[in-house]
Amino acid sequence: MSVRDILANKGHDIYSVSKDAKLREAISLLNEKNIGVVLVTDKSGKLAGILSERDVIRRSLAQETGFRDELVTKFMTQNVFTVTSEASVDDVMGIMTESKIRHVPVMDGEKLQGLISIGDVVKRKIADAENEAAMMREYIAAG
Numbered sequence: 001m002s003v004r005d006i007l008a009n010k011g012h013d014i015y016s017v018s019k020d021a022k023l024r025e026a027i028s029l030l031n032e033k034n035i036g037v038v039l040v041t042d043k044s045g046k047l048a049g050i051l052s053e054r055d056v057i058r059r060s061l062a063q064e065t066g067f068r069d070e071l072v073t074k075f076m077t078q079n080v081f082t083v084t085s086e087a088s089v090d091d092v093m094g095i096m097t098e099s100k101i102r103h104v105p106v107m108d109g110e111k112l113q114g115l116i117s118i119g120d121v122v123k124r125k126i127a128d129a130e131n132e133a134a135m136m137r138e139y140i141a142a143g
Contacts, residue, residue, distance in 0.1 A: 003092060003106050003116055004085040006124055012114040016041045017072055019048050023059075024068040026051050037103045039112065040076045046110055049076035050103065082107045083116070089124050092116055 016039040017026045026038050030053060040049040055075050059067050067075075081095050082105045092104055096118055106113040 001089045001124055001128060002085065003083055003087045003089070003114075006089070006116060006120050007085065007106060007114040010114070010120060014039060014112055014115060016112075017051075018043070019071070019073050021072045022069055023051075023056070023072050023075060026072045027056055027068065030056070036117070037115070039105060039115070040072055041112075045112070047080060047082070047105060047107065047112055049073065049078045050080045050105065051076040052103070080105060084108055085113050089121055089128075093121050093125070096121065 015029055015033050015035055017029060019040055019042050021040075026040075029038050030036070037050055037052045039047060040051055042048045049072075051072055055077070059075050081099055081101060083092055083095065085106055085108055087106075095104055096102065102118040104116050106116060
């Protein structure tokens with residue numbers, strides 16, 4: 001099962017803010033869409049970073065006031081782990097586990113294709129296990 005298959009079912013929605021955005025804009029988008037991360041893009045739409053709820057919480061604990069009016073680039077992760085749409089679910093799961101992250105952007109070249117979350121990976125792994133169990137039951141019943 002590939003990332004392409006997950007995106008075919010889930011969709012290719014990408015929520016992003018510009019590098020020039022203030023943190024308050026990113027927080028508003030996180031809240032409005034009820035999501036855990038926003039991607040940060042440059043003027044050409046190229047991925048520049050990723051900002052998670054965790055990044056926002058850590059900053060709010062370090063600086064109680066004024067931080068929401070600073071640029072999102074100050075808080076985002078710049079070195080983003082990405083995968084291609086050809087990557088397997090196991091590949092994504094490995095990256096997430098080793099890197100302790102919950103979201104991985106999907107890129108084909110420089111173009112953003114979507115975002116895979118840990119929830120997407122878990123859902124796919126459960127579906128695969130249920131399908132395998134059903135096939136085994138059918139095989140045993142036919143045997």
